[in-house]
Amino acid sequence: MNDFPAWVSKPPAGPEPAVRQAAERRQQELTKPPGSLGHLEAIAVRLAALQGTQAPRVDPVRVVVFAADHGVTSEGISAFPAEVTLAMVQNFAAGGAAINALARAAGAELEVVDAGVIQDPGRLGGVIPQRVGPGTANFVEGPAMSTDQCVAALDVGRAAVDRARSAGTRLFVAGEMGIGNTTPATALASALLRLDPVELAGPGTGLDEAGVSHKVKVIRRALALHGDAGADPLETLRCLGGFEIAAMAGAYIAAAHDGIPAVVDGFIATAAALVAVRANPAVADWLFLGHVSAEPGHRRLVAALDDTPLLDLGLRLGEGSGAATAVPLLRSAAAIHREMATFAEAGLT
Ligand SMILES: O=C(O)c1ccc[n+]([C@@H]2O[C@H](COP(=O)([O-])O)[C@@H](O)[C@H]2O)c1
Numbered sequence: 001m002n003d004f005p006a007w008v009s010k011p012p013a014g015p016e017p018a019v020r021q022a023a024e025r026r027q028q029e030l031t032k033p034p035g036s037l038g039h040l041e042a043i044a045v046r047l048a049a050l051q052g053t054q055a056p057r058v059d060p061v062r063v064v065v066f067a068a069d070h071g072v073t074s075e076g077i078s079a080f081p082a083e084v085t086l087a088m089v090q091n092f093a094a095g096g097a098a099i100n101a102l103a104r105a106a107g108a109e110l111e112v113v114d115a116g117v118i119q120d121p122g123r124l125g126g127v128i129p130q131r132v133g134p135g136t137a138n139f140v141e142g143p144a145m146s147t148d149q150c151v152a153a154l155d156v157g158r159a160a161v162d163r164a165r166s167a168g169t170r171l172f173v174a175g176e177m178g179i180g181n182t183t184p185a186t187a188l189a190s191a192l193l194r195l196d197p198v199e200l201a202g203p204g205t206g207l208d209e210a211g212v213s214h215k216v217k218v219i220r221r222a223l224a225l226h227g228d229a230g231a232d233p234l235e236t237l238r239c240l241g242g243f244e245i246a247a248m249a250g251a252y253i254a255a256a257h258d259g260i261p262a263v264v265d266g267f268i269a270t271a272a273a274l275v276a277v278r279a280n281p282a283v284a285d286w287l288f289l290g291h292v293s294a295e296p297g298h299r300r301l302v303a304a305l306d307d308t309p310l311l312d313l314g315l316r317l318g319e320g321s322g323a324a325t326a327v328p329l330l331r332s333a334a335a336i337h338r339e340m341a342t343f344a345e346a347g348l349t
């Protein structure tokens with residue numbers, strides 16, 4: 001038993017087996033050699049089963065970027081200073097970041113949530129203030145979050161999904177911005193996968209080899225301090241996570257409860273997805289892995305989730321950028337399933 005609310009571990013409904021079987025049949029009947037649309041066919045079948053219809057669609061698509069800061073940045077684990085988190089939130093608000101362009105290109109709505117940037121950005125157009133605190137505590141000295149903060153951060157994700165559902169969202173993308181957050185993501189992954197951090201740590205925004213070695217040592221100290229935190233995924237999240245990571249985990253769980261498939265982004269988002277799936281295994285059915293990041297540990301995380309990422313483009317930005325880039329593929333998969341004629345309809349035998 002832990003102190004986390006019941007909704008976090010309540011299993012979502014699964015995809016409907018009868019709809020899935022009908023979708024598989026339909027893919028065989030469409031006017032193409034069976035299997036000729038490759039992975040698009042499997043994606044279409046998954047979308048149809050999750051949405052309970054042979055007319056799946058992804059629009060409206062919503063991208064939510066959760067931003068937060070990390071106490072562990074005081075250990076010198078990032079190539080960039082923590083102030084960049086706030087500067088990037090301002091850039092999101094002004095429309096000038098990669099995710100602004102990629103969300104527009106993907107035909108997606110974009111929302112930015114301040115889950116706990118150190119310095120309050122104040123009133124910024126398009127930024128939703130849901131501040132859990134002014135950054136997490138340094139997890140080499142104590143837990144990153146109190147239980148109340150961790151629950152509040154999970155709720156930040158749930159609230160974003162509530163807004164999305166009210167807007168009719170059919171596909172949800174979570175992204176993140178938080179200088180230093182590859183360190184909590186690596187710590188979480190190390191604890192949950194029971195791997196030494198040297199197996200998972202990488203350069204993040206651009207550490208050199210010495211920087212990565214230092215990052216590994218910082219994470220080992222945190223793992224030693226928090227003992228067997230890995231035994232309980234939510235307690236691991238509280239000790240080693242971040243506000244934006246908890247918000248993404250909460251969002252994946254809430255989206256599954258609401259019957260909304262979600263696209264997972266890179267290394268940090270996948271660490272959040274692993275927490276969500278360990279806390280609530282049936283959530284895995286509702287997740288598409290958007291891409292595999294160039295951050296070296298991402299492949300281990302992807303393997304743990306046992307799914308094939310849609311794209312492998314060498315991206316390592318975060319912000320939801322890889323997942324947003326994968327959205328047109330999901331849209332295409334839904335379109336073939338919904339719009340193509342069957343052999344019978346086309347009079348082809
Ligand atoms: O998504 C990824 O795979 C990814 C890989 C490396 C870095 N990032 C982004 O870079 C920031 C974290 O990097 P770092 O080096 O400060 O820990 C954070 O804002 C992430 O969005 C993201």
Ligand SMILES: Cc1cc2nc[nH]c2cc1C
Pocket residue numbers: 080084088176177178205317318319
């Ligand atoms: C400029 C910049 C943009 C980012 N977007 C996500 N993480 C980032 C880190 C930096 C440093």
